[in-house]
Amino acid sequence: MEPTESHELTDFATWRTLIQLVNTWEPRLSEWKASVGRGVIGGFVMTPDDGYLDLMRACEPVKHALRKADRDSVDFAVRIADDGRVSITLAAESTTHQIVRVPGINSAGTLLLVPDRDPAPARQKPAFFSDVRTAPSADPELLEDVLRERMPGAVGASADELADLEERIGRPLPDELRAVLRVTKADYGTDWNLENKETEALGGICLFGLHGIESASNADVRKGLPFDVLVGVAAVTNLDSAVQGLVDPPDWVVIGDLGGGSGDWVALDLAPGPAGHIGQLVVISHEAEIGAELLAESFTDLVVHGNAKEATEDACTSPPAVVRLVAGSNMTIEAAATTALEVLTIGRSDAPTDLTPLVGLPRLRTLRAAPGTIAAPHVIGELDQLEYLEIGLAEWKTLLEADAVPSSLLAASVYGYGLPRADVDHVFDELIRHCGGAPLTTQMIVGKLTA
Template identity: 40%
Template sequence: MSSMHDVTTWEPLLRLLLRDDAERLAAPGGYVEGRVGRGSWSVPTARPRLRPGRASSARDTRAEWDAVGRVRDALEESGVDEVSFMVEAPAPGKALLHLVDTGPAVEPGIGSSRPGALVLVEGAVPEPWRRLPDPVPDAVPAPTADAALLERTLRERLPGAVGATEEELAAVEERLGVTLPEELRTLYRVTRARRQDLGEDYDAAVRTAEAIGCELLSPDRVYVADAASRPAPWKHAAMNAVETGPDAAVQGLVGSPGWIVFGDTGGGDPIALDLTPGPRGHLGQVIVMSHEKNCGAGLVADSLTDLVLGRRVAEGRGTGRGERPPAVARVNGSGVPGVTAAAHPGLEVLAIGAWEGEPLSLEPLVGLPRLRTLTACPGTLADPLEIARLDGLEFLELAPEEWRVLLDAGAVPRGLSAAAIEVRGERNLLEIMDLADEILALRNRPPITRTVIEADLGPVG
């Protein structure tokens, strides 16, 4: 039996929970829940109240750290990333521990013990992650692209730098399956940015970054930033839309087979040469992908030569999306004032948030050709069964009550690739898991498994 299911693994944490949450556990139907992962955890233990002016120390949380540490060791041993749990206390000193293994069809909840998205089609990804770049056959390099000037400038700034060989550059092209632009080949002929080439000159990397305008990756670390290189949970990814206006320099993609990452801002944002530019862009322009966004990239410079010479574009240039209504609409008290106002043929994503008016009808959405994502807060829908008429949905997030209506009527849209349960406030974890299993069963997906461990802990102080 795995140590994950051994009561001794959980005993210290159970003792803390029974002590710190005694009143809550003693109430009729009382329970507590939490999550432990290899890198983080959320457990409802009490933290000591500190005197004013005194900071928390490791001693204050030593018991929690030690208790959680046992579970994390078991996770490591079992090859599991995280586990959710619920604890009940049927009698003093006794605990029922419910361990939840969401399995391969359920994404982890983000910072929560509740399940994330239910993936109803194995391997499915949201539409933006399937989107390929639009062809731009007339795209040409910027007039400022000048490989000879680029090389002279870099050799002046980086005398003695070790460059990549033609064999090394050919190996990069073979690995990536693309031909490197001449500006990028020129850059790497001057310096290949390998730490072992720098010897004991610890400032050389800084000088190289200053000379180029970014932190340069060595040739063996250059990669293609396609959509798969930018993963995101379904619940977040499904809320994005690819929008590229007629005046855009950069296509609003998640990723592209023509985005060749060669550097970094130093803050985790990849910098790439763009071989699939937008309608107003240039072949080989320099773009940056924010690590805080799932979609799109910003224009940095019209060419690699411009980047090195410090000729960056004005912030926000080249991001025009035209006069089209937005593909993502958020209906709430401070956003779009209703479903009718949000509906148009290009609408892809509709999120209905906090709404104080009468529940909303989805009738205006029927027949919209591109609508694929719908999320709705509890109680905002006049008739959840109207969802059955939205034929193109691939992602749906509803509260348990709305899911219950659809399940009981056999009206869950058949085209869904993923689904999610919107949980607000106190809801029993096991009830949510039961509902998730019902939805998974519609597509014969692996269910969530649960293991119950009984523990007799005796007196807990």
């Protein structure tokens, strides 16, 4: 996606309220840096304890300009002269390549080398196993009878409402969900006691109601996860997995919140793993970037029999697919270098790591390595399946000078926090030019604090 520039974003009037607010807090502060995103801000270390709401209001014109420019965020540096003149330097941009800078995630940002291409975990489609069936415990009639006893007077959905819901989500409703919705459509209004009673009756699930039921691919489950976050997990489904290792498949039908307000969403799984059941209940954790935990093999088993499953180890963030090498760990590069390896992070180590054992691995697509941890950076050029690379400034310099940047890369970043912006931009500019793109350019906005 080519970044588009908004006139409002380069208009000093858009920034005036924000600059004046910070200047009021710290009148002697002549230079500072920060970031503003559509949903998050960062770098405002001078914010007083009671000033957060004022800061959010002052950032609103910038957020509005970002939305009009179809941009997620903007990094900027401010300099205020003695005479009150202000210069705002926006972070460098290219007309052909996007740099995603999300405050609080990665200080360097992520350079997207291939537009509109998702990380591998987000591209993974559900598999369907022919021998997987509905759980023996699933009993829609019993489920409906029990819920009517527990929730006398509850108002359920009509046949027309259920038909409208099916049309909206683009698939027939599972029988157990249909049974639940015939009893209650979660129309609580402001009656929190009713909501609590129904949550208890539904085995801890706070039903969203008809308007909130949606497939995970269309719901706001994991939308907007940064590229550099998703590349750190693997879409793993083992033979003994009840739930597939996926990000937000259309076959997870989100129906409610676990416990009410937890942020962990409950879904009916219509594409279970080899060891699962069609229509099982899963929990999509707000703290996990991929996968879901099995809650119950069926709605009936949870609500009628009270059988909830215990959490299991997440194969999507664990060896052999995802490995972290750090000083003092028992794992070696030789042990990590299996055909199952997808994501490798090399943290601070006692000695530089030889990457030669990684050459030829069929699934290795993400490599993160702290500065000084790689013995011979040019070996990276032989990792022909690599999609994401995050290494130190010196390692990038070596790789670029050796013309050894893997042609398979979709995105890149610079490892570390608090890095000099000019040095990071130099690496990004070299990578963009390497791809035949337009060089980075910066924009300066000038104005005065006083009208």
